[in-house]
Amino acid sequence: MSSLQDMKIATEGQNRPKTPIYLDYQATTPTDPRVVEAMLPYFTTYFGNPHSRNHAYGWDAEKAVEKARAQVASIIGADEKEIIFTSGATESNNLALKGVAHFHKGKKNHVITVVTEHKCVLDSCRHLELEGFEVTYLPVQKNGLIDLEQLKATIRPDTCIVSVMAVNNEIGVIQPLAEIGKICRAAKVYFHTDAAQAVGKIPLNVEEMNIDLMSISGHKIYGPKGLGALYVRRKPRVRLEALIHGGGQERGMRSGTLPTPLCVGLGEACAIAQREMGAEAERLKTLRDRMYNKIREQLPEVYLNGDLDSRIPGNLNLSFAYVEGEGLMMGVKDIAVSSGSACTSASLEPSYVLRALGVEEELAHTSLRIGLGRFTSEQDVDYAVEHIVQAVQRLRSMSPLWEMAQEGIDIKSIQWAEH
């Protein structure tokens, strides 16, 4: 497969981009070469165990870990003491939800989350329900955003934590974090946000937004896989129970030897994102709009899923009516996109996120998630548009549903044999 170097060449001005083109930046991002360079010495020269307190190998590693911790804290306006390293956003989300709920069990047994959260939040909540907690799953509006009044009305005296993702992994919509934070703080309820898709893409500040816990992923921001972080507020202090016990690392909240090179990588990724976020967002928005407009100019009946304005610049989620998403993906095999999220796309069910927006099942089956990112060029976009348009046209020409639509037959009027 393409290495980063190949991608870089592709962005450095050739007419035909290097294929396959990676447009799946919400599934994972390539590790930025600058991040890789920063990490490499910590595999070899500074290979020590950062918890070895007795010699310089350990101290060097520890120093690097602490620098990285400060870099992570900086991008979200937190104090470095509030950053817990984990193995990834999945662990961060599990720790935030189960950890806080377990600590407060008996006194506060109610959890609020949203139907469009990442699977690991929903699965953690299901698990809490089995343990006797009560969970409210807030619906979303047609644009993918929650209704703040509904949130307010759902909070009860025994509500322990509200978990609302910052940016949705499938449709890229940004929830109104500052408003949610205000509501939670006023109600004295913890506010957790899964910011795996948000950090480094939109400005985030845990103070201004009154966020108490925030999950961060390394590999979604051009950092390494296998590392994430959880921001845990110290004032007022958030109390949680650890999921992984042992050496008592990370102030007892998460045991296990810290992987120094990965910590360094996440720190560097945050530092780069913090420096470049503004310009990068502008560039991606231009590319995203170019793509969306070119597709709409050439194809009728293309629908955008999720709000366009409250959305990260690197995401498009489009339904190409009458063309099935998986079939379409196969038709654009030079372009790596996804239908549904990466964790579930091996299954055949339509995306639960799209269903939650009220997208009809037949339309949900026709959706593609297109993720643009740091190494996406204008040529990539144009190439992708050309091939997507061709594939959609070809597949529509052989779609019985398209044929019926052209003949004016209402597909809903047909008695389908659901199987």
Next chain:
Amino acid sequence: MSNAIYMDANATTLPSASALAAMEVALRTAGNPSSVHGFGRATRALVDRARAQVAQLVAAKAENVIFVSSGTEANNLALASGGGRPLIVSGIEHDSVLKPAQLAGARVLQVRRTGQVDLDDLAAALRETGRPAFVSIMLANNETGVIQPVREAADLVHEAGGLLHCDASQAPGRIALDLSALGADLLSLSAHKMGGALGAGALVLKRDIAVNPILLGGGQERFRRAGTENVPAIAGFGAAAEEARTAVHATRLAALRDRLESKLAGVDIAIIGGEAPRLPNTSCIVVAGKSSETLVMALDLAGFAVSAGSACSSGKVRPSHVALAMGYGEEVARSAIRISLGWWNSESEIDLLATRLADFAGRKVHTLPDMQPAA
């Protein structure tokens, strides 16, 4: 950058060249293993290959290898999977076994002065519980290197209808490791203790035992451990496992370690666990009258990186829980230092260390107050 001679392999090893190469390739390969497109499949292939390599290391089936983020997570996952069976652990386990075991109210097994778990106590504990138990006994202790009678323990546990988990983090590349021969039902491994990188571990199952996941979410690792796979660390783990399978360095490491200990014969020191079969690379030494804190610091100044007890503790030097469990008193437990060697160490380094240690010991000759059993 430190110029010290690194003799703390049981804390973490230098990554092997093949592991580094595999990791670098993976670091530069874009893709999420769960994605169905070519980028995803390329990273999936790296994970699959590593899974086969790790399985081969311990002669297990690839589908029974669960990749996790560390040995600590593997141990936590194992102990969470007891399925309600009463829990029994040895007193010299790593904190990542002991802590969750304590929280679950486990019965802690006595350990003999040799550093080996007391099998009579295990038999007694199995009788006490009266129903099939979940037992955790490590293969080789991280502080003393003492190899535990896991096979015998497994027979006792299985006779009583229970399951045996074995934390084998320190074993790969040092001693032979075969899941069937060992008799364990679950086995924990840590990549960075065997020449791989920090950030990957595995729980290996002898057969398809129901695992109670700690991390919920995506369906990764056959629904036993959610979270996007740490592809580079896993790729490095695989390469390290392949290298460890041959244990090419074991003989040389044993020669180095024995050279150190024989050079120290006649010096006022004691070897903890020296009577028992040990890992070839580990020596746990008490120098009369020197606290481990003082000794480790003095050695650091002299250019040797060694450790007092295990590296996971929070900085404050605690008495070694392993030495305490072996029946030694506080003073010895506060004096034990660990020399753990790797393929990178040389004879001349050993000779330098021996001279230094003899020097420290000789400055103030002491007889150890409580090297004899208290009772």
Next chain:
Amino acid sequence: MSYSEKLIEHYENPRNVGALDKSDTSVGTGLVGAPACGDVMKLQIKVGADGRIEDAKFKTFGCGSAIASSSLATEWVKGKTLDEAEQIKNTMIAQHLSLPPVKIHCSVLAEDAIKAAIRDYREKHGEKPAEQAAE
């Protein structure tokens, strides 16, 4: 998931895409599946005077496996009598295209589409297709 070369070839160069006049008495039309389930197949057969299927067309909304399965189905029914075409089983299609286990339902749908088209034709001919064809 990886696909067989035969499957990809059928997806990229599908045979017999198109439509036949469904009001024609020599044409049988089968429409199976449902948009909400992510796959819909329309398979049509045209039966000649000799009682053999002389032409077949399909249109499919679905994944690559569904498209390839229907393409293969149209290829296989051509030249067969209705009784012979009815003998085509989903397992034969799945085997020929080496469908991965999660895609077996695509071959089931293709078999259903063939049967539905034959049923439609027979209904048009009062359940007596062979005699009707000789009118």
